[in-house]
Amino acid sequence: MARTIPIQPAAAEPSSAAITPSADGLGCASGKDAMQQAALAAGKGDVLAQYAADYPLHPDTGPHDQPQSMCPAFGSLRVGLRMRRTATILSGSACCVYGLTFTSHFYGARRSVGYVPFNSESLVTGKLFEDIRDSVHDQADPAQYDAIVIINLCVPTASGVPLQLLPKEINGVRIIGIDVPGFGVPTHAEAKDVLAGAMLRYAREEAQAGPVAAPRQARPSAPTITLLGEMFPADPAGIAQMIAPMGLAVGTVVPTREWRELYAALDCDAVAAIHPFYTASIREFQAAGRAVVGSAPVGVDGTHDWRGAIGAATGVSAEKIDAARNATLAAIRGVLSQQKINGRITLSGYEGSELLVGRLLVECGADLRYVGSACPATPWNEHDAQWLRAKGVHVQMRASLEQDLAAVREWQPNLAIGTTPVVQAAKQACIPSLYFTNLISARPLMGVAGAGSLIQVINGAIGNQARFDTMKEFFGGVGQGDEAGVWNEVPRHFPAFRADVKRMNEKDKKKRKAEEMGG
Numbered sequence: 256m257a258r259t260i261p262i263q264p265a266a267a268e269p270s271s272a273a274i275t276p277s278a279d280g281l282g283c284a285s286g287k288d289a290m291q292q293a294a295l296a297a298g299k300g301d302v303l304a305q306y307a308a309d310y311p312l313h314p315d316t317g318p319h320d321q322p323q324s325m326c327p328a329f330g331s332l333r334v335g336l337r338m339r340r341t342a343t344i345l346s347g348s349a350c351c352v353y354g355l356t357f358t359s360h361f362y363g364a365r366r367s368v369g370y371v372p373f374n375s376e377s378l379v380t381g382k383l384f385e386d387i388r389d390s391v392h393d394q395a396d397p398a399q400y401d402a403i404v405i406i407n408l409c410v411p412t413a414s415g416v417p418l419q420l421l422p423k424e425i426n427g428v429r430i431i432g433i434d435v436p437g438f439g440v441p442t443h444a445e446a447k448d449v450l451a452g453a454m455l456r457y458a459r460e461e462a463q464a465g466p467v468a469a470p471r472q473a474r475p476s477a478p479t480i481t482l483l484g485e486m487f488p489a490d491p492a493g494i495a496q497m498i499a500p501m502g503l504a505v506g507t508v509v510p511t512r513e514w515r516e517l518y519a520a521l522d523c524d525a526v527a528a529i530h531p532f533y534t535a536s537i538r539e540f541q542a543a544g545r546a547v548v549g550s551a552p553v554g555v556d557g558t559h560d561w562r563g564a565i566g567a568a569t570g571v572s573a574e575k576i577d578a579a580r581n582a583t584l585a586a587i588r589g590v591l592s593q594q595k596i597n598g599r600i601t602l603s604g605y606e607g608s609e610l611l612v613g614r615l616l617v618e619c620g621a622d623l624r625y626v627g628s629a630c631p632a633t634p635w636n637e638h639d640a641q642w643l644r645a646k647g648v649h650v651q652m653r654a655s656l657e658q659d660l661a662a663v664r665e666w667q668p669n670l671a672i673g674t675t676p677v678v679q680a681a682k683q684a685c686i687p688s689l690y691f692t693n694l695i696s697a698r699p700l701m702g703v704a705g706a707g708s709l710i711q712v713i714n715g716a717i718g719n720q721a722r723f724d725t726m727k728e729f730f731g732g733v734g735q736g737d738e739a740g741v742w743n744e745v746p747r748h749f750p751a752f753r754a755d756v757k758r759m760n761e762k763d764k765k766k767r768k769a770e771e772m773g774g
């Protein structure tokens with residue numbers, strides 16, 4: 256049953272002193288430190304401290320001053336855009352918004368992305384905040400929306416635009432303001448958690464305050480498991496089949512597709528953190544008294560262990576767990592006995608599910624040497640990391656692009672699975688490669704379906720080696736380095752000119768150094 260949520264008066268306007276002008280003109284190319292200093296000076300210290308605790312960095316590897324993957328804010332934007340009756344508005348530099356909007360539509364958003372533009376003056380005077388507030392008021396139509404999400408990108412965050420002063424709701428439409436700066440949230444995966452966690456918090460507080468809307472579909476009579484993480488659509492159904500004999504049901508998948516699913520997600524018996532980086536979301540589930548289980552039912556060992564952990568968290572008897580295990584494990588063993596992956600593989604990505612894919616590859620027979628994930632080590636992927644290390648796989652959390660590339664060079668795999676720049680480098684080195692996000696994440700991984708589908712795609716890609724060899728033989732060294740591009744005639748070298756330029760550059764460098772020391 257729905258309840259009426261009281262309208263709160265708008266909070267006082269921020270004074271112009273709350274806005275720090277120094278962030279204007281900064282961006283992800285300006286360096287993390289400059290942006291962080293501006294944000295701290297603008298009063299965003301608490302938000303940055305929370306992000307630093309939730310999304311810890313690796314002492315050696317980063318994240319990095321220069322972006323090594325897509326803009327992190329895309330993660331939050333995507334979560335908002337995939338929800339029904341939810342408007343998502345960006346506040347940031349036009350170039351950032353252009354890139355984020357482009358990427359959203361590339362991934363099939365089929366929905367408008369809202370944008371509140373600014374200029375130096377509106378940023379400095381605090382007018383940007385007023386514009387955001389006006390735009391939120393304009394949009395807050397309860398006939399169309401349950402919630403409006405407003406996302407501060409780098410510059411408004413570094414300038415201290417105080418989204419926390421927006422009304423919590425307008426006409427019954429919930430207003431969720433979040434800061435998602437590239438200098439505070441390391442990956443787009445973790446940015447999904449920023450919004451999912453903020454929504455769960457809001458929904459938990461609503462549920463604690465009184466009755467809330469019932470989910471669209473009736474709650475299963477069996478104890479339910481909430482699944483945490485965006486996964487291939489067949490996977491929740493596969494997991495549901497797996498746990499049905501244990502007397503359990505799959506409930507909601509978070510991030511959800513509708514506001515009221517958030518209540519259903521909280522109303523579970525345990526949470527399966529299939530993707531291990533949802534730290535803020537897990538905090539909300541734990542605050543609601545829900546047990547959280549890490550890892551996932553991948554391969555024989557993964558399915559065996561995960562079922563035991565889920566059973567223990569929900570009080571299922573050991574006999575029931577064993578009985579349920581036997582049928583599925585036998586089916587997975589059956590698939591694995593019929594076909595194998597034959598080849599050496601390196602694997603890297605920024606989705607957060609890299610360790611699960613790594614486990615499955617090993618069980619499918621692959622000679623896996625390296626797994627790099629841009630996401631951090633958490634209690635929820637510790638078991639997977641230990642399992643892989645015990646099998647001799649080098650596991651690198653918060654991996655940098657340089658580490659991923661070094662692994663490909665070191666191990667000379669038959670197949671490199673990775674992000675776009677890794678795939679590009681591998682192809683250049685005549686190594687077959689697969690893009691993790693589009694070709695590996697976008698297929699089932701769990702249970703029997705996972706094992707079968709992964710072997711096919713991997714063996715198909717490894718089988719392409721002959722085509723790579725033919726291409727390399729045909730093209731040879733044509734079009735490499737400074738001979739790349741379209742030429743009207745065969746490129747000619749001018750070694751004397753090149754030596755002259757080199758000499759001038761060195762002279763210039765020495766002169767600058769001498770001036771610096773003299774000054």
Ligand code: SF4
Nearest residue numbers: 283326351408409437
């Ligand atoms: S919002 Fe994204 S693209 Fe824009 S400066 Fe920040 S990290 Fe870069």
